[in-house]
Amino acid sequence: xxxxxxxxxxxxxLDVDGDGVxxxxxxxxxxxxxxxxMGRDRDDPLVSIARTAHEQVYAxxxxxxxxxxxxxEYAAWAGADAFDEVCRQALGSLFDLADTDSDGALSQAxxxxxxxxxxxxxxNAKTAFEALDADSDGRIDRDAYLASIRAxxxxxxxxxxxxxxxx
Numbered sequence: 001x002x003x004x005x006x007x008x009x010x011x012x013x014l015d016v017d018g019d020g021v022x023x024x025x026x027x028x029x030x031x032x033x034x035x036x037x038m039g040r041d042r043d044d045p046l047v048s049i050a051r052t053a054h055e056q057v058y059a060x061x062x063x064x065x066x067x068x069x070x071x072x073e074y075a076a077w078a079g080a081d082a083f084d085e086v087c088r089q090a091l092g093s094l095f096d097l098a099d100t101d102s103d104g105a106l107s108q109a110x111x112x113x114x115x116x117x118x119x120x121x122x123x124n125a126k127t128a129f130e131a132l133d134a135d136s137d138g139r140i141d142r143d144a145y146l147a148s149i150r151a152x153x154x155x156x157x158x159x160x161x162x163x164x165x166x167x
Contacts, residue, residue: 003156004075010153011074013119021068027058030118034097037117038110050093057090080154091149094118095142105139 001009014022016029031050032042040047059065060082063073098106098114106114111132112125120128132140132148151157 001156003154006152006156007075007078008071010078011071014074016119021070022061022074023069024058024062024067027061027069028054030054031094031097033117034094034114037113038097038100040097040100044097046093046096050090050097053086053090053093057086060086078153080150083150083153087153088146088150091146092142095145099142103139105141106145107139111140 011022012018014027016026017023028051031047031054034050035042035044035047058069061069061074061077063077069077094114095106098110100110101107108126108129111129112122115125115128116122129140130136132144134144
C-alpha cells in the first residue's frame, strides 16, 4: 500500500461521522472512547495525559485553525516529522490507557478493545495482533506498536498492515 492510501485509510477512520473533515470534537473524543473501553475513570491521570497529547496533535494538524481538518490538510501534515513530534505521544498515551495491568505490553484482549474504541474493524483484530506479536509471546510491546503505526503512516506499510492486506 502506498502512503497516500494509508493516509486516506487513517483519515476515514478519524472522520467518525463521514462528513469529509476531522472535527476537533471527533479527534478529541479518542482518549475518552479509549478510556471508556478500558474501564478507566475520566479522572485517571492517564486520561488527562491522553487528552493533552491529543489536543497538541489536533492543533498541529489543523493548519488553518478552523476546527476542521480536510484530507488535504491531513495528507500534507501526516508524516515522519508529525509522527515523531506529536503523534508518538498521543498514540503512546492511548497504548498506556489500554495497558490496564501496566506491564508495558498489550494482551490480545487489551489490543482488541483499543482497536474497537478507535474505530478499527474487529474482524481483523486477531490477524493484526499476531502480526505485531513477532515473538509470539501473546503480548505487543509499546515500541513495536508505535513503530508499526509510524511505518504505516510514513511508508504505507507495516507488519500489521501487510498481514491484514495479505490474508
